[in-house]
Amino acid sequence: MQSRTPAGRSGRPRSAAADTAILTATRAALVELGWSKLTLGDVAARAGVAKTTLHRRWAGKNELVLDAVAEPFDALRLPDRGTLAAGVEDVVLQPAAILDRPEARSGLMAAVAEATRDAALRERVRTSIVDRRKRLVVEGRARARARGERPVEFGPEEAARTADLIFDMVAGAVVHRSLVSAEPADAEWARSLTRVLLLGLAGAAAAGEREDRVPHANGGAGEA
Incomplete structure (x- = not known):
């Protein structure tokens, strides 16, 4: 999958496995909770990553959900x-x-x-x-x-x-x-x-x- 994270962020190289886990968890949360009840904290827990990991990759909930779908x-x-x-x-x-x-x-x-x-x-x-x-x-x-x-x-x-x-x-x-x-x-x-x-x-x-x-x-x- 091509990375759609906004350019210009520095730090450790991104983990493809973490990206996959996060996007998969986001889709699962959408099925169970819908967009309105989905939170970054819930996605992080499902994906087994820290919430800060999501914030380093996506500007917010809208960008994360869009990339997942x-x-x-x-x-x-x-x-x-x-x-x-x-x-x-x-x-x-x-x-x-x-x-x-x-x-x-x-x-x-x-x-x-x-x-x-x-x-x-x-x-x-x-x-x-x-x-x-x-x-x-x-x-x-x-x-x-x-x-x-x-x-x-x-x-x-x-x-x-x-x-x-x-x-x-x-x-x-x-x-x-x-x-x-x-x-x-x-x-x-x-x-x-x-x-x-x-x-x-x-x-x-x-x-x-x-x-x-x-x-x-x-x-x-x-x-x-």
């Missing part, structure tokens, strides 16, 4: 199942499975709520969770392009905007389904979401091609 996102991998549709379904189902865990439900919703008034914590949410999920989208799109499945895109800027839009649509749908609606983000739902998303991408590509063929006001044709 973000750790499983480090293990996300996107197997190549041969089609864009299968790749999109994996991008949907893998994070949904993490968000279905009680510690993720409790900890992540609390951390996001706290981040609305804490810019540093909001940035930590982005780097710890959002960026790790977004890389799956980037990887899946690259594979689809290599197979010739991805709709043609007109320039790097549009490609980047499309990647961000795909991620926002998938991530927003999964978070709403899992954490807000509390409905199962199962395989059937993932297939339906994937079908709607791919139909939308195909329609957008077709519209772009039609627009590209329409002469501009200056009498010239659009350029790809």
Whole structure:
């Protein structure tokens, strides 16, 4: 696991075993107590470390909880199942499975709520969770392009905007389904979401091609 402790602290080298024990204890405390009742003292006791050990590693409870619920996102991998549709379904189902865990439900919703008034914590949410999920989208799109499945895109800027839009649509749908609606983000739902998303991408590509063929006001044709 990559260290997410703020830079600039000195002292003895960190113990990977202690980090693992603390994050595991934090997730267990979230399951049993929820975010509101979780304390650093309880986590330290569960992990078998001194409370000062936690303070040397994390600025406070919010940062600790966020790192604990973000750790499983480090293990996300996107197997190549041969089609864009299968790749999109994996991008949907893998994070949904993490968000279905009680510690993720409790900890992540609390951390996001706290981040609305804490810019540093909001940035930590982005780097710890959002960026790790977004890389799956980037990887899946690259594979689809290599197979010739991805709709043609007109320039790097549009490609980047499309990647961000795909991620926002998938991530927003999964978070709403899992954490807000509390409905199962199962395989059937993932297939339906994937079908709607791919139909939308195909329609957008077709519209772009039609627009590209329409002469501009200056009498010239659009350029790809």
